[in-house]
Amino acid sequence: MVALDISETSKALAVAGGYVSVVGLVSYFVKEKLFMSEALIATLIGIATGPIALNWFNPLGWSADPNRLTHEITRVIIAIQVLFTGIALPAAYVRKEWKSLATLLGPVMTIGWFISGLLIWGLIPGLTFLESLVIGSCVTPTDPVLANSICKGRFAEKHVPLHVRNIILAESGANDGLGFPFLFIGLYLILIHEASHPWHTVGGAVGEWVYNIVLYQVVLSCIIGAIVGYVARKVLKFARRKQLIDHESFLSFGVALTFVTLGIVGIIGSDDILCCFVVGNSFTWDDWFRLETEEHDFQDVIDQLLNSAIFLYIGAILPWSDFNDFGITPWRLVILGILVMLIRRLPWIVLLSRWIPSLCTMYESLFAGFFGPIGVGAVFYVQVALDVLPDDGSRQHLRDTILPVVYFLVLTSVVVHGITIPIGKGFQRARTSTLTKTKTSDSKLQSSANGGGHVSRLPPPVVLGGSREDDAVITERGEGTIRFDESSTRPGTPDHEPRNISTRSSRANLRSGNVGKQVRRVFDDDEDDTRADTMEMGDLGIRNDSGQSKGHRDPDGYERETMADRMRGETWREGDDLVIESQDGEIRQVIRGRRGA
Template structure:
């Protein structure tokens, strides 16, 4: 007799597989046309299909210890994401951008911790400030999973400069492992009141914190990660050059390295999350592995599956019933969520932007300050805190409000950051339509003869554009004037150029935006061909021609002289307020033109 076998495993696989399949059919339209965050959709589907609504799958029935299960799932997801983040960064990125990362991971992260803790202390009743520091530490790190979702896609690649995307994901990868010092400083100060704890004074707690966290976890993890990444890179290059490794193993080397690092560094009790980030940076320090694998899209596939799975899971385990217990109230949670979004990070990134060289303009500082999402990392740190806090009843209220408060902030961040881009794009489209309508009305009025008395209509014939075959002038010489020969460059408000790599390989994060022309209009006011400046210019051209004829390597670029004007024109140019900003092909050099 045929019987149904409706197990929790079968239901969970059906929901996860059905979501990925159905969403995949419309994924391009949703992400590239509507600009809706993939994490937001997965979270909503998890809430609907989870135990709070349809109950199609229930993670609370997967294991008797659901907290341990959540801890291990989030640990693996974050480790994979931070190692892939390290691999995706440009060569020697930590060395080049050390000052930007030091500012973001030092004063800004510390300020965000204190500000969030103050908000929690003021809005969640019954907590001491020391207990609020524990909750604030859980939501201080920027989530690498959500940061990757924000910094990828057509909208990000078209509108967000590459150097801004790089610094956001680099900070997210680093500070997710650096959340331990903030969390355990508060926990060690709490544990000094426990009779079973060896330290019973503040000095002893600080000393224990320095030894266990700063030295054994952070410093040791950095040393281990740098060594492992270096050895893995040398080993893989040796195997590749000797043709000892097949294609499939080569592509999966990164994720295998993640599991190996996570396993044995976790066994010795060090910071395995931060170690994975350092391993990823050291492994691709010379950019070789990233350039070899970027065309295959293996990491993007893993990102897609992991993001879908983890946010389905998070949506299903949100403790909705706890939001009205333990002295909590919906209005308190909503106010707390909005204030944390506004004050946790945004003002401090903007205020300290002068010490963040990666952020060149005010708009870039505001963007990086706003997009510091709270996500899977906060769920991970909640479980770490619950394991470390005493269970003797002395901190029972903290244990009760810790999980619902952090989960509500995670939910708020996913929703707010998920709808920011669609709302911003809708406002931009509405403004464009308004301008188009105004311009069409103005043209209609002009054509019908109804012109305001303040308008002036030129009766001169329109200018004639003379086509030129000259090479584009240098950006540096855009305002130069030489004996009446004036060179002018006219930029459109949205000028941009596609970034391509001269060595035949393109970066995974390079912009795919369409190239637009930069129009050059050169007006010659002096037609005297016998002037000294013209003669000197002709002589210089003759010398260059003579050099090219006698030296076949003369045109090989920077090895034999200055870069050409065409090379300097490559990159991406956009208008930032009243300034024109140019970004180099690799996204590492940004120049304010005027």
């Protein structure tokens, strides 16, 4: 008789491998036609095949301590994702966007933590406000795994500007490690009432939080991460220059760097998640590694496998029976989920958007405010809290409720953000308007000649590129008006009255030199002709914030950059505005449309 080995490991491998294989066969249709996220599909399959339904595999039976197992799995997954996030960001991104990140990681994150705790305190019975803040801290960080699924793929590339994707990824990578201060301030204030705790005063708890969490966990991990990333970059460049490393090892270096960082920082007890993000940033500070590997899909493959595995796991371990226990009722959880999705961060990002230069229009602020997903990071912080909370029964209600509340919010976020990615087509008002080549009809020319003039909206989108005859002409006069001429004629031929739209200064803080000269958007295939047109149109002097520039400089230190160079990349229409970004997602100019005219 054949002996079957129906172990939990075999069943888990069959489910995970079957999911990746079967869903992979229709992945293009699912992701590019239905616009469903991998996380949502994997979670639903995990629920269906887990103990609540088919019971094909049960991760809770893999270990005598399932919480510890979940803690280690999520820790590794998040560490890899945040390091990949750091690598994927453009050169010196944290320095360039420090103001946006400071606002998102400071006031926005703090307000989100407080609001989440307040909602939990009001809707979940039996919890003190401090206990509610502990639970709220678990869902305060945005999730890098879910953020990756939102910010990658053809839908994101087509409908979400690169600078918005970059800031969402950077925020999710950084704040996943910065969740520790929010979690532990609540835990320390709770633990001062425990007999075993060395401090029994608020001052003692705050002091311990400062030196143990802020300094040792956060500051030290940032210092270690910067050093490790810098050394790794120099060593890898040396090995590549001396031809000591092969192609496969070069591509997998980032994954190896994650494990080294996790091991070293984990041994000394500092914040290994935040350290991994800093390592990724420091490692690609000069953009060398990112540019060397951007043609390869190695990291994307790892991302997909990790996303599938972790959300299958989460779907299978959801505590369904606890959703209606410990004084919790489903209707309370549903209301809590809706309110957290709506007011945890969206209103505050909109209100503070003036201090977030990376979000330069209302549509971008609304998008970034809504897409602050709760996912793997929240599951990780639940396990951290359970490790710290006493299990002697003194905080039993908190231990009982933290798991179902956080897991339900994770499920809510996966579903809501998974199905609203196609609704993100509402963000089509921020769709690519890649300045299209337009050949105006005779009737349109006649209409423009007879009655064209000021309009209260931007002209139709024009695609960047095309022949010289089809180029859109942009005239910049003075400081308050930008004039768009959609004529297909070249300069010197009879033209018609161009449209006018008002504009305000760009948030990119670009200081221009020879303002008032005619500049023309050119993307000709013939480089010589483009150069000739550039000289004919005049130059714009632009100085980078760092005082450095990549182009020619005049004696005053200004970079001589043409409008063609300035607009190279993507142009996005967002309502009445145009946002011009570089190929790396840096905001070059924001052209404001006139409202209500």
